[in-house]
Amino acid sequence: MSKKIAILAGEASGDLTGAILARALKNKKPEIDIFGTGGHKMKNAGVRLIYDTTSLGLIGIWESLGKIPVLFQMMNNLKKMLVRENPDVVVFVDTPSLNLRLARFAKSMGFKTIYYFPPSAWSTEVERVRNIARCVDKIVPVFSFTEETYKKAGIETAYFGHPLVDILDGIPKGEDILKELNFVNVNPVIGILPGSRIQEIRTLLPPMLKAAAKIKEALPGAEFILPAALPVFESYIKEKIKDSPVPVHLVSGRAQEVMKVSRILIMASGSASLEAACFQTPMILLYKLSKPDWFLINLLVKIPYAGLPNLILQKKVVPELLQNQVTPEAISSLAIELLKDDEKRKAMIADLKNVREKLGSCGVVEKVANLVLETVGGK
Secondary structure: OOOEEEEEOOOHHHHHHHHHHHHHHHHHOOOOEEEEEEOHHHHHOOOEEEEEOHHHOOOHHHHHHHHHHHHHHHHHHHHHHHHHHOOOEEEEEOOHHHHHHHHHHHHHOOOOEEEEOOOOOOOOOHHHHHHHHOOOOEEEOOOHHHHHHHHHOOOEEOOOOOOHHHHHHHOOOHHHHHHHHOOOOOOOEEEEEOOOOHHHHHHHHHHHHHHHHHHHHHOOOOEEEEEEOOHHHHHHHHHHHHOOOOOEEEEEOOHHHHHHHOOEEEEEOOOHHHHHHHOOOOEEEEEOOOHHHHHHHHHHOOOOOOOHHHHHHOOOOOOEEEHHHOOHHHHHHHHHHHHHOHHHHHHHHHHHHHHHHHOOOOOHHHHHHHHHHHHHOOO
């Protein structure tokens, strides 16, 4: 009988990570049965998709309240699904708001459990990490400096590096991307990435578009391109950019290609900033929550930076605009400075190269796949 593996991912970034892992597992064991939650990327990788969870991306407690009934029903259905399917191992990918509860249940039912891309990546509080450790058998962190924290919590930990180094390996050449997008003679190309959650898009896209108008005034040759993270949000984005004071070229997906060819990026702070760092593309990061959630974040989370490149190097590599700082004036001012100041650009690019080096070497996903198969006894 073939082995059965559950991969439970959430939003767009988890869908991509889960899909790459599923492909690696299928390459090694074509007969393996993989089911789970995620999105179209996991489905295309051969995963039997039980739920498409990519459109449920939530930021903060306040925004999550309206979806409690949906999430509660989904949680119950997923628990029943795990019991019915009886997988040999359950692999959780990111999305702690959903996956930690499911992990606790899965472990209590005797399933083997692995947390790939675990939560509390920036926590140095061992007790907090111990609570996570109680939910799973193995942790696969994606940052080297979190490995020790998980080990101190007494959990089996395997660090191989960040899967981005594998994911971004096959992106086409910059000149080929520009030709395909019809942006060959454009300078500068500016990428606008408002995020993969509807709350982010609603909050960040309006000031981004107003900032784009100010940048266009200062640099008339500038052109703007926006890769929609998920098809489900495209109609909303189209409506918004239709009223934009400057033209914005909308493409479906292709965020990594846009990152590669852009002179600078104006983007939501999140995992995509690491992808941009891998391409060594200078960026401005924006982060804005509802007022209640911003209050709670400041009360509960004590970290010096919001942006992942800054957290990895423990210094301010890229500019961050947080909460009330997210204004068209502040965004455009930083963008124009980055576009005009070559020394500042070069310094940022050098730092981003260091970020990329911190993510490890290629072959990460292959090693994670081996660990999963070893766990089910099928390598």
